[in-house]
Amino acid sequence: MGAQWKAKHKEEAASAKGKIFTKLTKEIMIAARSGADPDMNPRLRLAIVQAKKASMTRETLERAIKKGSGQLDGAASYEKVTYEGYAPHQVPVIVECLTDNVNRTISNIRGLFRKGQLGTSGSVSWDFDHLGIIEATAANADADAEMAAIEAGAQDFELDDDGTVTFYTDLTDLDLVQKALPDQGFTVVSAKLGYKPKNPVSLSDEALAEVEAFLAAIDNDDDVHEVYVGLAG
Numbered sequence: 001m002g003a004q005w006k007a008k009h010k011e012e013a014a015s016a017k018g019k020i021f022t023k024l025t026k027e028i029m030i031a032a033r034s035g036a037d038p039d040m041n042p043r044l045r046l047a048i049v050q051a052k053k054a055s056m057t058r059e060t061l062e063r064a065i066k067k068g069s070g071q072l073d074g075a076a077s078y079e080k081v082t083y084e085g086y087a088p089h090q091v092p093v094i095v096e097c098l099t100d101n102v103n104r105t106i107s108n109i110r111g112l113f114r115k116g117q118l119g120t121s122g123s124v125s126w127d128f129d130h131l132g133i134i135e136a137t138a139a140n141a142d143a144d145a146e147m148a149a150i151e152a153g154a155q156d157f158e159l160d161d162d163g164t165v166t167f168y169t170d171l172t173d174l175d176l177v178q179k180a181l182p183d184q185g186f187t188v189v190s191a192k193l194g195y196k197p198k199n200p201v202s203l204s205d206e207a208l209a210e211v212e213a214f215l216a217a218i219d220n221d222d223d224v225h226e227v228y229v230g231l232a233g
Contacts, residue, residue, distance in 0.1 A: 023225055024051045025064045026078050026098040032068025042175035046191050053189075080225075083109050084125055085118040087214045089207045092124035092230040094195050097223045105223045112218050127230060128195040131155065132174030134167040136186040143185030152180035164189065168196060197230035 031044040038045035066072045083095045099105040145165045149157040154167040154177050169177045178191040219227050
């Protein structure tokens with residue numbers, strides 16, 4: 001529904017556990033810079049939840065936290081870099097990368113955007129809302145998404161065709177809302193800061209296939225962490 005692009009075959013594209021763990025490890029290491037205690041570090045706590053859902057071993061998880069928080073020598077230094085531009089047919093795209101080599105990453109991103117248009121900072125982000133995004137599923141038949149959004153303090157919500165509910169929050173309320181949702185009958189699947197398009201574009205089947213191929217190539221790059229697109233559901 002536009003909050004984040006989901007490729008039709010994303011599970012196939014990301015089937016290699018090594019790639020999934022690489023992305024999760026980078027996120028944990030960056031989050032751990034702000035402290036190794038998840039109780040005092042909401043971003044790290046969310047990253048740990050995602051890692052556990054992906055069946056990351058405790059040893060791998062703890063090593064990533066120690067590397068990120070500086071408890072181990074020789075840790076790679078990752079930083080977050082964001083690129084903006086357009087996919088084919090002028091569909092706005094925001095690409096978030098976690099990288100230990102910015103020169104390599106920008107070179108790769110430029111190549112991937114050859115079929116689109118790589119823009120400057122701010123060139124498309126004005127057309128997105130930057131907010132908290134929580135995906136959740138009903139834990140029981142009585143769970144009411146609208147009431148849960150109100151009680152938990154979410155700004156808005158969307159119901160997906162597969163039964164998943166996406167709750168949107170203020171940037172500063174993400175952690176509070178995701179903690180409150182279980183009491184409202186919802187199981188949190190993921191929680192993160194991200195982008196929601198203000199004016200998603202609708203395309204014909206042929207044009208949509210072209211855009212999806214473009215996005216799949218970007219999402220498959222090892223440095224790419226998240227891809228957000230202004231595309232109607």
